[in-house]
Amino acid sequence: MITNRRSDTGRLTSVWLALCGLTVVSAVAAAAFDDGRHNVTVGLVVLLIGACKARLVLQEFMELRHAPRWLGRLTDAWLLGVVAFVAVMHAYQRHR
Amino acid sequence: MRRRLLAMVPSGEDLDVPGSINMWLFVVGELFIFAFYFFVFMMYRTHATADFVGSQRHLNLAVGAGNTVILLTSSYLVALAVQAAREGSHDRARRLVRWTVALGVVFMTIKLGEWAYEVRHGYTFPSDDFFMFYFALTGVHLFHVLMGLGILGLVLHELRTPALQRQFVVEAAGTYWHMVDVVWIVLFALLYVLR
Numbered sequence: 001m002i003t004n005r006r007s008d009t010g011r012l013t014s015v016w017l018a019l020c021g022l023t024v025v026s027a028v029a030a031a032a033f034d035d036g037r038h039n040v041t042v043g044l045v046v047l048l049i050g051a052c053k054a055r056l057v058l059q060e061f062m063e064l065r066h067a068p069r070w071l072g073r074l075t076d077a078w079l080l081g082v083v084a085f086v087a088v089m090h091a092y093q094r095h096r
Numbered sequence: 097m098r099r100r101l102l103a104m105v106p107s108g109e110d111l112d113v114p115g116s117i118n119m120w121l122f123v124v125g126e127l128f129i130f131a132f133y134f135f136v137f138m139m140y141r142t143h144a145t146a147d148f149v150g151s152q153r154h155l156n157l158a159v160g161a162g163n164t165v166i167l168l169t170s171s172y173l174v175a176l177a178v179q180a181a182r183e184g185s186h187d188r189a190r191r192l193v194r195w196t197v198a199l200g201v202v203f204m205t206i207k208l209g210e211w212a213y214e215v216r217h218g219y220t221f222p223s224d225d226f227f228m229f230y231f232a233l234t235g236v237h238l239f240h241v242l243m244g245l246g247i248l249g250l251v252l253h254e255l256r257t258p259a260l261q262r263q264f265v266v267e268a269a270g271t272y273w274h275m276v277d278v279v280w281i282v283l284f285a286l287l288y289v290l291r
Binding site: 008009012013015016019020023024026027029030031033034036037038039042043046047049050053054057058060061062063066067068071074075078081082085086089090092 | 112113114120124127128131134135138139141142145146149150153157158160161164165168169171172174175176179270271274275277278281282284285286288289290291
C-alpha cells in the first residue's frame, strides 16, 4: 500500500505545471515552424516533448515510481517502443 | 528454463501496485492496443506525408493544446483526490473527483464542437486518410473518456457512502483516468503537432 508523503502535493503541482508548460512549448514550436511542409526536426522535438509528458504522468500521477519495478519497466518499454517507431517512421519519410 | 520463466511472473509483493493489479493489467492491455493504432497511423502517414501534413493544418492547434491542458488538469485533480482519500479526507476527495468529472465533460464538449466544426467545413470521415484516422482515433479515445467518467461516477458513489470509501477503488479509477491522459498526450503529438 502506498502512503502519502508531506511533499507529495507540492510535487504533483510542479509536475502539473511542467506538463502544461511542455504542452504550450510543443504547440508554439509546431506553429512557429509551420511552413506547410514535413519538418523532421520539429517533429522529433515535439515527439520528445510528448514522450517526457507521458513518462511524467506514468511515473508521478500513476505513481509508478513507487510501484514494483516490473510494472515500471513494462510501461517504459511501451513508451520507448511507441516513440522509437514514430520517430523512425517520421524521419524515414524525409528521404522518400 | 521453466524456473527462469516462472521467476518472470510477478507474485507476492510484486503485485503491490497502486489501486488493483486487475486495473493495471487492463490499462497496460489498453496501452498496447492503442500502440497498434499509432503504428497503423504512422504506416499510412509514411505513404502520404504531404497529404497528412496538409490536412493536419485544418485542425485548430490552440483548441487541441487547450483541450490537452484541460485533460492534464483533470489528471492532476484525480491524483490529488487519491491523496485526499488516503488521508481520510473523503469530502475533499469527492470535491476533487467532481471537478475531474466536470473537466472531463468540458473536454468531451470541446472535442464534439471540434468535430462539428470540421464536418461543417467539409472534412468528414471519408474525406481523406488523415481525417479518417482523426475521427477514428479521437472517437475511440472519446469512448474511453466516457468510460472513465462512468468509473469516476462509481468513485463518487463510493466516497458518498461511509460504509464503502475503499482506497483501492479511488486509486484504480485514478489509474484508468491517467491512462486516458497518456493516450491523449500521444494523440495530441501525432494529430496536432507532428509536422
